[in-house]
């Protein structure tokens with residue numbers, strides 16, 4: 001059968017659009033399919049902002065990838081002539097032995113990242129909107145900050161198209177299959193055939209990668225946006241992005257950008273669902289919980305809730321990504337399970353996928369993201385495990 005392309009990409013979220021762009025840069029003929037229109041709100045990549053940071057509490061192994069992804073976002077800024085990233089800093093707040101604080105410090109120290117450790121009083125002196133309890137500390141990473149998510153996604157899609165990728169929106173994939181010599185992808189109207197396939201399904205991972213023994217779990221998350229009482233105190237030039245671990249709960253947020261208000265969300269909890277069945281309506285109790293958090297740690301700074309949205313996490317059991325060759329098909333590549341922290345990696349994951357497709361290997365260290373990582377006896381996987389036991 002005649003091949004339509006060298007590579008088919010399924011999914012054009014921040015990960016698939018990064019892959020389509022980097023594959024096209026290598027001169028490969030790419031057809032990329034998405035079920036929905038550009039920048040839809042049904043998956044995980046929509047919205048105005050995401051945190052970018054290098055003092056990575058999840059594991060220091062991510063830091064080399066973060067160095068590269070920062071470079072790539074700056075390159076995309078130049079190529080797209082859009083502002084994509086502001087380094088307004090980030091705060092990682094909690095008890096000194098919390099996973100968030102200990103993990104951020106460990107990554108920062110191991111990789112020589114610029115950071116400061118502050119107690120509650122020092123933090124309020126430096127960033128007057130904050131009030132912590134005396135048992136809390138904050139790691140401040142000045143080189144962290146904010147990605148303008150909507151602009152980032154637009155830039156990757158636009159540049160992929162400019163590089164020659166054929167982007168097909170409103171094209172839900174019904175099924176895919178692979179033989180040794182070809183892959184085939186079916187939509188309602190068309191069958192596409194190519195040499196290789198890249199699957200970037202976001203929260204549709206259980207449907208598109210059902211055969212993989214990963215244990216993906218899909219969960220709903222809520223973001224609320226609060227109107228600042230004193231906008232000058234919480235604008236992006238004065239207010240760092242933040243993550244806070246308190247009383248066994250994990251919150252995060254970003255400064256007020258434009259008219260949108262302060263962003264707040266809960267990272268560690270949300271209803272289980274599927275991408276098809278998720279409840280998109282946010283109720284008053286959910287907003288109330290986020291408002292109580294804001295009133296406690298940023299008293300008098302925020303007023304009414306301007307907006308509330310939902311988004312989906314695709315969690316793996318250890319909350320590390322899956323980036324790998326499909327175990328049954330050497331010509332199929334998988335990038336999934338970004339576990340609520342994948343946006344910032346869009347460009348570098350695109351580069352890794354392009355390396356795997358074009359060369360069969362990558363210079364980036366990705367053993368940690370192997371599908372069958374418990375069986376991967378590599379030093380990288382061991383470092384992840386050692387690191388987890390260190391912070392526990």
Ligand SMILES: Cc1cc2nc3c(=O)[nH]c(=O)nc-3n(C[C@H](O)[C@H](O)[C@H](O)COP(=O)(O)OP(=O)(O)OC[C@H]3O[C@@H](n4cnc5c(N)ncnc54)[C@H](O)[C@@H]3O)c2cc1C
Pocket residue numbers: 010011012013014015016033034035036042043044045046049050051052171172173174200201202203204208221222223265310311312313335336338339340341342343344345
């Ligand atoms: C509330 C929230 C806050 C977050 N905050 C941060 C943060 O601060 N920093 C950070 O780095 N990360 C953050 N993340 C995580 C990050 O946004 C995600 O990891 C990332 O967007 C995942 O991108 P994706 O491309 O894998 O998924 P998606 O964006 O969901 O893309 C998957 C695409 O595949 C398409 N697709 C699926 N099935 C089919 C099919 N059958 N046919 C055709 N197309 C299909 C979908 O339509 C979709 O467009 C956050 C996530 C959420 C939900």
